Amino acid sequence: MSWWSWPGLRGAVLEQIPGRLVDIGAGGCSVETASRLGAGTFGFVEIEGADASLAEVARVCSITERPGTASPFLVRLEFLPIALPAHVNADRAPRLVAPLAAAGEKAGRSLTLVGGSERTASAPGGQVAQNGPKDADFSASGDQGHSLADDLK
């Protein structure tokens, strides 16, 4: 059975957005972008520094809009404790969409993040930061139960 004849088709596109790093910590980073991202948007962040680079699965925590600037959106990202597959390296983009989709399913809406470098999804010692707003969503679509296609029918 070909993919286009599967029942209940849903789709997600992998979009690439360039940005500039503002600050970074163990749990996340802030990035200036020219594109608006919704809180809860789930993705992958690759940071190229002067002497090191970093690649993490991340989720948008909040956005500050700064009208009139070259990069009008300050995006705060939270790193998620989800490992990328080992083979995802230099040739990352072509293989990323499947791991990202799988990681998004694992992350769900109520993932918690613990402090320290050994990040796990559990919460020892109460050092838990609840991530994302309550309406945060795997891909920031906002209304998962209601399809836009339904409105078109």
Next chain:
Amino acid sequence: MDRRQHGRYVLEGQVQLQVLRDVDIVRASARELTVISRSRAASGLEMRMRITAAGGRQATLRVRTTRSQPQLVGGQLRYRLWMQVLAQEPETQQ
């Protein structure tokens, strides 16, 4: 509430964000997809699309936007995108 629990460091660096954005599939065939998206896409733009369906079926496609048209859906601005299906990528093992 301050959610930050770690020190922050100001660093210079270039960042590449890759995000998955949901689209609603209006029409699908072996060669073409029509979707409704929250963001516009330039004609000729190539990207990857993740297709999921009932029963856990999944596919990853390479697609190229051939046409983009703004459209109001439920009073909100959306974009109808026509996409040419270039190839279906093999699934990687997790």
